Amino acid sequence: MSALWDREALEAASGAEALGGWSGVSGVSIDTRTLRDGDLFVALKDVRDGHDFVAQALAAGAGAALVSRRPEGVAEDAPLLMADDPLFALENIGSAARARVTGAKIVAVTGSAGKTSVKDALRAVLADQGATHAAEKSYNNHWGVPLTLARMPARTRFGVFEIGMNHGGEIAPLTRFVRPHVAIITNVLPVHLGNFDSEADIAAAKAEILEGLRPDGHAILNRDNPWFDLLATRATSLGVTVVSFGAHEGATCRLLKHKQNPTSASVEAEITGERVLFKLNAPARHQAINALAVLVAAKLAGADLAKAALSLGRWKPGDGRGAHKNIRIDAIDPASAFTLIDESYNANPASMVAALETLRLAQPGQGAHGRTGRRIAVVGDMLELGESSGQRHAQIAEAADMAHVDQVFACGPHSRLLYDALPKAKRGAWAEDSAGLASEVRAEVKAGDVVMVKGSLGSRMATIVETLTQISHRKKR
Numbered sequence: 042m043s044a045l046w047d048r049e050a051l052e053a054a055s056g057a058e059a060l061g062g063w064s065g066v067s068g069v070s071i072d073t074r075t076l077r078d079g080d081l082f083v084a085l086k087d088v089r090d091g092h093d094f095v096a097q098a099l100a101a102g103a104g105a106a107l108v109s110r111r112p113e114g115v116a117e118d119a120p121l122l123m124a125d126d127p128l129f130a131l132e133n134i135g136s137a138a139r140a141r142v143t144g145a146k147i148v149a150v151t152g153s154a155g156k157t158s159v160k161d162a163l164r165a166v167l168a169d170q171g172a173t174h175a176a177e178k179s180y181n182n183h184w185g186v187p188l189t190l191a192r193m194p195a196r197t198r199f200g201v202f203e204i205g206m207n208h209g210g211e212i213a214p215l216t217r218f219v220r221p222h223v224a225i226i227t228n229v230l231p232v233h234l235g236n237f238d239s240e241a242d243i244a245a246a247k248a249e250i251l252e253g254l255r256p257d258g259h260a261i262l263n264r265d266n267p268w269f270d271l272l273a274t275r276a277t278s279l280g281v282t283v284v285s286f287g288a289h290e291g292a293t294c295r296l297l298k299h300k301q302n303p304t305s306a307s308v309e310a311e312i313t314g315e316r317v318l319f320k321l322n323a324p325a326r327h328q329a330i331n332a333l334a335v336l337v338a339a340k341l342a343g344a345d346l347a348k349a350a351l352s353l354g355r356w357k358p359g360d361g362r363g364a365h366k367n368i369r370i371d372a373i374d375p376a377s378a379f380t381l382i383d384e385s386y387n388a389n390p391a392s393m394v395a396a397l398e399t400l401r402l403a404q405p406g407q408g409a410h411g412r413t414g415r416r417i418a419v420v421g422d423m424l425e426l427g428e429s430s431g432q433r434h435a436q437i438a439e440a441a442d443m444a445h446v447d448q449v450f451a452c453g454p455h456s457r458l459l460y461d462a463l464p465k466a467k468r469g470a471w472a473e474d475s476a477g478l479a480s481e482v483r484a485e486v487k488a489g490d491v492v493m494v495k496g497s498l499g500s501r502m503a504t505i506v507e508t509l510t511q512i513s514h515r516k517k518r
């Protein structure tokens with residue numbers, strides 16, 4: 042196993058003291074459930090104190106543990122890295138990881154929606170052209186970003202980092218760790234409004250990502266977003282070059298054509314003066330706009346644009362972010378299948394409207410006895426919308442693409458307002474929570490239907506996806 046960090050380098054990077062006999066670690070972990078052999082286990086304090094899990098981590102094969110004290114049950118000669126503050130030490134390891142990849146090009150991504158989608162697509166595109174490092178998950182907060190940095194191998198050629206926030210001031214320190222060459226702000230939308238006085242404050246908080254850009258860096262900004270001018274002015278005042286993307290005719294990366302098919306789209310675009318044609322395995326318009334940011338980021342990071350466009354055509358959205366799945370109700374009979382569009386990972390008003398567009402574009406199949414499949418939306422609460430929450434939920438009932446939805450199933454107190462605003466014929470069922478709704482949807486879905494599931498992470502819509510994914514088990518012979 043090649044070492045990610047050897048003992049001396051880790052000691053120097055973290056400012057911590059190495060104890061016990063060990064020579065290095067092959068990875069970094071903060072969670073014993075996903076820990077791999079040889080990982081450095083970092084005892085962070087979150088909901089629970091990571092020190093309670095150190096003995097378990099070492100027993101599971103951790104190469105060493107980064108701690109502020111020797112927890113009970115941990116042997117005198119255990120491999121430890123002793124620091125006053127493990128999170129601070131992890132940040133320092135992250136900074137050292139960034140400093141050692143001198144030849145790498147680094148991209149940072151923030152925005153109200155689409156960070157992970159853009160990060161994942163960019164990772165897929167860049168990985169076809171050189172050693173690429175990015176987190177498997179969202180990992181965009183005060184420990185996720187340092188952890189992802191600390192995991193970056195020395196031979197990395199491209200690094201992609203997602204940076205998120207719930208409050209102003211959270212992005213600034215993280216972008217300074219990442220020190221990107223290219224920073225993307227996917228968009229500024231009225232989400233997390235509960236934590237901000239205004240949308241302008243959200244825009245200002247997103248703009249913090251520009252503060253970590255290197256002086257020769259590029260800011261990739263959404264030309265279609267109402268906050269473009271504010272963000273561009275901020276970028277210019279920091280001396281970085283602005284590159285814009287969108288359908289706007291002034292965009293430097295511009296969407297020229299977007300032909301939508303049931304599960305894909307063909308896109309023509311101009312990326313800083315170069316024409317590209319590419320396929321996307323995602324039909325909704327926002328995904329084509331995201332793709333422009335992906336392509337120009339790859340180009341600015343030194344990747345080949347034509348090759349990047351080809352790679353993008355092979356990429357598919359991940360679980361919870363628009364993945365299409367074909368599921369058989371009868372395990373044996375292929376004609377019993379329905380389509381599940383898994384948007385369960387997260388939701389805000391903009392992405393909810395976008396998901397309804399994806400549902401409209403999807404083509405229901407033929408069911409039993411000549412019956413045509415339906416378009417079914419299963420929606421959970423969109424959280425963190427502050428005082429305007431009720432109104433924003435009710436407005437979803439008025440969205441243009443709602444006209445194409447046959448049945449709506451909803452759960453949660455906020456979605457009740459959405460549900461009640463619908464014409465009676467569209468109301469499938471409402472339940473207090475997703476667990477309660479899952480059985481209702483399960484009983485209703487039929488062959489040929491297209492079912493789109495979406496809600497905020499906290500609404501636990503993944504429960505419904507799981508129930509529907511396992512639906513065929515009931516008829517397995």
Ligand SMILES: Nc1ncnc2c1ncn2[C@@H]1O[C@H](COP(=O)(O)OP(=O)(O)OP(=O)(O)O)[C@@H](O)[C@H]1O
Nearest residue numbers: 153154155156157158179327362384387391392395
């Ligand atoms: N540009 C966009 N506009 C609106 N919705 C989008 C956009 N890009 C992606 N989405 C949708 O938003 C949802 C969340 O996507 P994604 O996980 O990529 O966002 P995120 O910014 O990483 O979210 P989080 O803050 O939870 O990390 C998905 O349903 C996705 O399809």
Ligand SMILES: [Mg+2]
Nearest residue numbers: 156157179203
């Ligand atoms: Mg994310």
